[in-house]
Amino acid sequence: MIARFKRLVLSASSAAALGLCLSMLPAAASAQIPIKMTLNWKYEGAQAWFFLAQERGYFKAEGLDVQIDQGEGSAAGIPKVAAGTYTAAFGDMNALIDLAGRRPADAPVGVFMLYNVAPFAVAVKKDSPIKEPKDFEGRTLGGAANDGALKLFPTLAKIAGVDRSKVKISNMAPNLREQMLLRNQVDGVFGYVNTIWFAAKLSGMNPELDMRFIKYADYGLDLYSNTVMFSRKFVKEHPEAVKGFLRALNKAIKDVVADPDAGIAAVLKREPLLKRDLEKEKLLATLKRDMSHPEIARIGLGDVDDARLKRAIGLVVEANQLESTPDASLVFDRSFLPPREERLSHF
Incomplete structure (x- = not known):
């Protein structure tokens, strides 16, 4: 009797466990949208928010499976996104403008301006x-x-x-x-x-x-610099994924500003050979020198001033003798940004 009772308990427990597992399958098996991103440079402190968003599960919470690779220069990621090798890049807006003036259908689109001071x-x-x-x-x-x-x-x-x-x-x-x-x-x-x-x-x-x-x-070159950009194809097919990526990134930027050491710790997990103090100094200098344009008090971090962007486009088009002048909306789309009030409290 006791042996039979144990078998019944074990059987019931197994069934319950199986039922629980089955009930969890749709959530566990639901595929997250993959995003393959290349950075502007080798892993460094000034990229802390990308790694912290990944480490704290902010991307995952938005249904995204984000792969972050180191880069080879701020202009190098643009052709890689255009070719479909990468979904997204963190790179130079002016190189993006140049490609948009030459091959508008292939050019990525900027969605979150980080370096709003020309470096x-x-x-x-x-x-x-x-x-x-x-x-x-x-x-x-x-x-x-x-x-x-x-x-x-x-x-x-x-x-x-x-x-x-x-x-x-x-x-x-x-x-x-x-x-x-x-x-x-x-x-x-x-x-x-x-x-x-x-x-x-x-x-x-x-x-x-x-x-x-x-x-x-x-x-006189009051230019924007590095922006988060996505392929035009991905933006069209997965607009909510782009919005989710920027929500996660915006949250991580706030975290890093509030606790730079946490950001640097996330970077060091990716590249342990970096020098902690130097990378923290680099991160703080980036916040001060590259992300401190007075306009963010008005439009918030991540956005651009349309008149300023239009002037920058004109400078790049004239200097590089581009065949066409891309419209500002072709190179930057603010419709994916988190609400302005959520981007005003970073600094």
């Missing part, structure tokens, strides 16, 4: 005779082929009256940039101020004492 610069040594862009003539400037500042050099040259035919451009591996400047193998290097600054520190230089930065913004 583009040419770094020179402190004692360099180069004081302004006109001094680039007769000199050699170096940069990685997919660097956003290098891609925008024609725009700077046109605005500042630089004869590009008199400037030699040397392409180099990104990890050699600061060393080649230090060894006088080039007279200046293209890049983002923060990227060069912290790479120089990592290589043993003191950027504050050893370098000067000729910033594009000082010569």
Whole structure:
């Protein structure tokens, strides 16, 4: 009798467990929408919100299965999204504008502007005779082929009256940039101020004492920089997924601003060899230098000012002699953004 009772209990328990499992199957088996994203650069502190959103399950809670890969430059992700290799990218708006002016049907669309202050610069040594862009003539400037500042050099040259035919451009591996400047193998290097600054520190230089930065913004290039962008196909087929991605990202940005150490911890889980203090310093500098345009008090982080974007489009089109001028709505779509009030309280 006792043995039979145990068998009945076990049988009932098994049936209940089986029923519970079956009842959970639809939720567990329901496929999450995959998003394959490439970043602007190697894993670093300034990307903390992407990793924190992943670690804390914010993407998953939105029904998204997000893969985040390191990048090769702020302009490198745009053609990869256009080709369908990636669903999304974090990259340079101006490279996106350039592609939209050449192949509008293939160009990704920006959906969340993060770097609203132009970070583009040419770094020179402190004692360099180069004081302004006109001094680039007769000199050699170096940069990685997919660097956003290098891609925008024609725009700077046109605005500042630089004869590009008199400037030699040397392409180099990104990890050699600061060393080649230090060894006088080039007279200046293209890049983002923060990227060069912290790479120089990592290589043993003191950027504050050893370098000067000729910033594009000082010569009238009030440009946007890195934005989250998605393929036009994905935006059309999965608009709610794009909205969910941005909700998760916006939540993670707030978390990182409130607790930068948590953000850096998430980055270090992805790339343990990074130096914690340096990456935190880089993150805070990015918030201060690249994401602090006064307009966010009015429109919120993530959005763009239409008039400013239109001027930027005009500059890129003219300098690069594009065949057509893409409409602002073609390169940036704010309809996927979280409500404005949810994007006003970051800083």
